[in-house]
Amino acid sequence: MFRSRRVTILTRSFLLAAVLLLIMRCNRYEPTETDSERYSRQTISDEDIHRLLTANNSPGQDINPRQLMKSMDNTRRRFQYVMLPSDDVMKPIGDPRNKDTARWTSVVLVKSAQRNKNRRKALRNTWAKVKTYNGSRFITVFIVGQWYNDVGQDPKAIIAEHKAFGDILMVDIQDDITHIPEKTLAGMQWAAEFLPKSWIYSSADDDMSFHLPNFVRYIDGSIGNMLSRTHTEPALQSLPIMCVYCYRDVDEPVRNPKSKWYVSKEDYSPDYWPPHCRGGWYSMPVALVAKLYNVSRRARYLAMDDVWITGLMRMKYLGDAHIAGIFRSVKSLARLMIDAAPLATRNNTELRTHAYETADEVIVSHAGGNIRGRRVNVTRTLLKNWRDWYSAFLELKMARGS
Template sequence: MTTKEDIIQVALVLLIIQCLLAMYGFIYYQECVKMKKISRIVVLQPTNITRQRTQTYVTTSRPNKTEVDLKPRLREKIRFLIEPKKDLNDTCSLDKCNSTNGFRWSMVTFVKSKSDHFAQRETLRRTWASVRIINNAQFRTIFVVGTNPSTQNTNALKNEQKQYGDILQYDGPDDYKNIMLKTLAGMQWASDNLPSNFFYSSADDDVIVNLSALQRQIVAAHAKMNKDGWSEFPLVCAYNIMPHDKPHRERGSKWLIDKNEYPWHVWPPSCFGGFYSTRVSLIARFYEESRALPLLRFDDVWITGIVRQHVGMPSDMVLPPGDANTVHHLEKNENMTLLWEKMLPQLETQHNICLCA
């Protein structure tokens, strides 16, 4: 028979069990709240810089702290000290060449030069860079230079700009090992100031260009673009192409590159930097992509090979020279003026051409 004392004991046991359950429930609730405050998942939306890859990160929230910025850090834009005329017209091109007429296409060539290479720039202006029009295509040239501590050099450069209006000086070094910065300066200025359907060319100041042959290359590349259904204009290697060249590892070589800078045994297919062309629309994409990548000393293979691959542009869109004499790199004792004088009569005979020498 159940006694009164037995009933009281059972009631006490049940009460103790209820208290323990309530206590454990409270502790579990506190731990859940704590975990929700400490940890949360942030999902980043894809961007063109990360090449459409969605990534997940865990961050810790702290009082009065903003969320961690997980976007790639972009290289600062280049500052310019001297800029060319944005309309790209001078008195000669307006009066003599009637450059206000419509053209089928326009090309601006950015020539990498040193600030003290006054004679070289004068020679180019008198030779192939004097061409403003060939048939229905218009051509302009801009010289990209760095800074020089010499006051005399600075004043001479300002006078040169006042006379010709074709100088782009960026606030940075003028030496060869930083030549990639000159290339980026031209790319940035072209992206910000030229129509996207203009053609962009990069050149050295010690080459002579057969613009007639270059025009044929551009026309042929455009035809191939349409035939193959490409969404963008290709890279035209007017000087030469590097199909699968090996990096120089020999000590003392001008083009030596350590494996820490570039570890692979071959370069990606790319253009030699003497001269190459494409559309401003593609250069703008290359430039934006380059801002998130480490610099490489060799601007040609970096831009047209490595950056190109990061953008996703396939190697079959890097076209080799269609004409062997499109661009000639001057040897030590060759005279650009004499070579141009031999080339000019053929240009004037075969084409409707306008010069502003």
């Protein structure tokens, strides 16, 4: 009996490795000159941007958050780009003259708003100014919406900012808090369309402090674990969704109709969400971003984009890819292709009070500037964390003699 059970376990392990290898082979991608040319063709002139920003029109059809998880008759519309990150920011994409010598590249897609220029300035003066570390490359892009309701907002300001830094991605949606989930999808569409599949994509809020050395150590460890399990290349494309800020194994939908996070039984009947990342910061290979984005285009929308993408769409993709057939237990399937980074399993109180955020372990810290009812000086917090973490990192580096 023991021998039979051992054979069964080995058989399942072999099947899982075979499926992962097949997925990786199907998604091999090398940047080509065509990609660079296609990206350049999307560039829009300053005059076109100003005309679009000042036009008296409205964004495309809004997604009704109440129509949750039901299949749509038609595929969701593609978002249109009003501004794209400059070629200088995105090097190398497809240009053979810009050889990619990094061990791996991470693109951080920061969800921002036109009015949050001080936050973007603080990030550019802290972790977003670091382009390489320990053989890894980092690119930061800020995504904003095209339309806004702020009285007196000058569209020339965002044009000048993009001209100065080239790191703005603007899409044709409303630039307010209710459309943040659509920014997430638009960022995934852009990543799937333009980025190499082996790059790492991170979705982040614009009030997050980021400890690059600890993130690099975590990613390197994840790559090593993947190689030890599959013994195949490329390991980067096979990485799971990585909940860097917060992972929830068990979470209940909010059933209070007065809450902005309310989800009815009709929309979602189970008593618990599948394991998922909470927003703030999560990462995954671009190969997986493309798969989840394609799945999401035929699924009804959920206002909580983190649960929708990293929980529900992940489960839907696993079912569509027939990977679920390897597993007998729904519980084991639910935990497939998702991982919790150090400190990501803290409870709400620990997250709010920044518990255990020591310089040798913390990867991200949330200033809480996007939480209603909390008055936080986000820029001051971002700058303080950067100074504290950087000083601690230098001390540790000197102590190790490296």
